Amino acid sequence: MNEAKVTIPTIIDINCMIGYWPNQKLRFHDTAGLLAAMESYRISQCVAYHSYAHINLCQGNDLIRQIAAKSSEKIKACYVLRSNLDSAELPDAPGLMKQLREQKPVAIKLFPNMHRYLADEFYCSELFDVLNELKLPVMFDCDQKPSYDRLPALAKNYPEIPFILLRQNLNESRYTLPLLKKTKNIFFDTSIMIDTGLIDEIVNKYGSERLLFGSAMPFYVPSGGLTMIFYARIKDSDKQNILSSNWLGLERGIAWK
Amino acid sequence: MEIREQAFAGQPISVPVIDAHTHILGYGHLGWYQSFTSNDDIVAMMDCLGIDCIVTAPHSLIMGDMDLTNEESAKAAKEFPGRIYGYICVRPQQGLEAIRTTIEKYSKNPAFIGFKFLAGYHGPLGVPEYDYALDFAAETGCPVLSHLWGNDPTLTDVERAIKQRPELKLIIAHQGGGSRETTDAYVKLMKQYPNLYMEICGSLYNQYSMEEIVELAGEDRVIFGSDQINLDPRFDFGRVVLSTLSDEIKKKILAQNFLKLLDGSKLGKIVLKNHQKRN
Numbered sequence: 001m002n003e004a005k006v007t008i009p010t011i012i013d014i015n016c017m018i019g020y021w022p023n024q025k026l027r028f029h030d031t032a033g034l035l036a037a038m039e040s041y042r043i044s045q046c047v048a049y050h051s052y053a054h055i056n057l058c059q060g061n062d063l064i065r066q067i068a069a070k071s072s073e074k075i076k077a078c079y080v081l082r083s084n085l086d087s088a089e090l091p092d093a094p095g096l097m098k099q100l101r102e103q104k105p106v107a108i109k110l111f112p113n114m115h116r117y118l119a120d121e122f123y124c125s126e127l128f129d130v131l132n133e134l135k136l137p138v139m140f141d142c143d144q145k146p147s148y149d150r151l152p153a154l155a156k157n158y159p160e161i162p163f164i165l166l167r168q169n170l171n172e173s174r175y176t177l178p179l180l181k182k183t184k185n186i187f188f189d190t191s192i193m194i195d196t197g198l199i200d201e202i203v204n205k206y207g208s209e210r211l212l213f214g215s216a217m218p219f220y221v222p223s224g225g226l227t228m229i230f231y232a233r234i235k236d237s238d239k240q241n242i243l244s245s246n247w248l249g250l251e252r253g254i255a256w257k
Numbered sequence: 258m259e260i261r262e263q264a265f266a267g268q269p270i271s272v273p274v275i276d277a278h279t280h281i282l283g284y285g286h287l288g289w290y291q292s293f294t295s296n297d298d299i300v301a302m303m304d305c306l307g308i309d310c311i312v313t314a315p316h317s318l319i320m321g322d323m324d325l326t327n328e329e330s331a332k333a334a335k336e337f338p339g340r341i342y343g344y345i346c347v348r349p350q351q352g353l354e355a356i357r358t359t360i361e362k363y364s365k366n367p368a369f370i371g372f373k374f375l376a377g378y379h380g381p382l383g384v385p386e387y388d389y390a391l392d393f394a395a396e397t398g399c400p401v402l403s404h405l406w407g408n409d410p411t412l413t414d415v416e417r418a419i420k421q422r423p424e425l426k427l428i429i430a431h432q433g434g435g436s437r438e439t440t441d442a443y444v445k446l447m448k449q450y451p452n453l454y455m456e457i458c459g460s461l462y463n464q465y466s467m468e469e470i471v472e473l474a475g476e477d478r479v480i481f482g483s484d485q486i487n488l489d490p491r492f493d494f495g496r497v498v499l500s501t502l503s504d505e506i507k508k509k510i511l512a513q514n515f516l517k518l519l520d521g522s523k524l525g526k527i528v529l530k531n532h533q534k535r536n
Contacts (some may be wrong), residue, residue, distance in 0.1 A: 010351075042265065131300065171290070173288070194488050195292070198290065224499075231494075
């Protein structure tokens with residue numbers, strides 16, 4: 001076996017959470033636990049939201065902002081938002097724009113099913129207009145994403161928003177491939193995209209630029225998702241794209257000014 | 258180099274690896290998709306990961322063709338000796354007589370090392386046709402791998418099978434059902450019956466890590482399987498090799514535990530030729 005020193009790609013995990021979860025004893029719930037898990041899997045940076053944002057957007061987002069500020073860039077803040085601007089839970093559009101520009105979260109996570117709204121132009125136009133202007137990445141968990149028949153229009157109507165589908169699921173290649181071919185701003189977390197050879201096929205046919213790595217810690221562990229990339233039969237530069245460069249490109253693209 | 262370091266480097270693993278849960282041939286029903294399906298491609302992927310051999314039950318079994326399925330395994334094993342082994346596949350709906358004939362034929366082929374049941378897909382485990390095959394497996398000392406997802410087939414049926422046959426080596430697939438809750442339920446049964454084993458594939462929705470699964474089920478009773486090419490083998494393989502378990506435990510999961518199940522079996526045996534070559 002080759003004992004030569006090997007270079008491990010830089011790994012950025014775009015899908016983490018800090019905080020408690022009602023019906024589960026999680027493997028960690030705090031900053032120390034997240035950092036330890038990241039270190040174990042050689043993850044140099046993560047994007048995380050705070051679970052308390054489900055209860056109170058303002059407080060939960062403020063908690064992750066504070067955690068990120070103290071983390072020496074290891075943890076980047078992802079805010080949770082909802083559809084009703086100019087309400088008791090969110091400022092109006094100019095107010096939200098001002099707040100986001102001041103606080104600079106690197107992504108927004110939406111839970112339309114859990115929070116009872118539809119992530120479309122009718123219900124979320126004010127919110128999406130703000131996020132589109134900022135070019136802020138918007139993430140959906142696999143059970144929270146808009147339906148596949150709504151996604152193409154959403155991506156077309158808000159072309160500056162990178163929409164990221166987290167834990168893009170097994171057995172969904174007949175949705176994934178057309179979305180890759182026919183849209184420009186839908187991205188996919190590869191962690192459980194485990195249809196045989198699908199990641200290699202996507203990279204070889206469509207490029208690696210719209211694939212990202214997320215672990216879904218603390219609910220899941222990163223190991224399987226990481227080896228899907230470590231052992232992918234693609235170029236090292238494509239592995240690096242998926243594991244960190246693509247995310248860094250999205251982060252650099254945020255229009256704070 | 259430690260196994261974990263080899264995994265971080267994306268190198269083939271240098272210790273013996275047997276993939277005890279695989280399906281050759283393509284399968285496109287529902288949402289299933291494979292970007293490659295040939296046995297050449299499967300063996301190439303095995304080489305990429307360092308998998309010495311697979312034991313297979315071709316996908317054709319799902320739709321119910323027991324004869325075609327076993328023939329495909331026999332052909333693949335002949336084409337790739339030492340790399341592809343077969344499970345004798347039976348489908349109860351084809352009847353007891355057909356199952357007897359199938360077992361009689363393939364138990365004499367040294368490339369077949371045990372049985373695979375798609376109970377659940379093919380109805381309950383507690384039927385006379387499966388009982389016949391279970392009795393045969395218990396008598397000949399070969400292992401049986403049975404599908405179980407959710408609670409289908411039921412753990413009641415699993416307990417019935419194992420309770421009546423203390424000699425049987427029964428491996429339940431998918432960590433006992435694919436989720437933390439089903440793993441917990443299966444582990445309770447494992448604690449009562451020492452001849453029950455847990456195979457790990459399809460764990461993408463199971464919140465337990467491999468470290469936690471080993472803690473629950475015991476390092477001597479966890480068996481590596483990937484479900485390739487139904488699933489991409491790199492996922493569940495990674496759950497083992499990139500875990501923080503010791504190399505000694507990883508070696509047990511990756512091959513040793515399964516090889517022990519073949520001890521004393523009157524069916525075929527696995528010979529790890531490829532591993533010797535690599536080292």
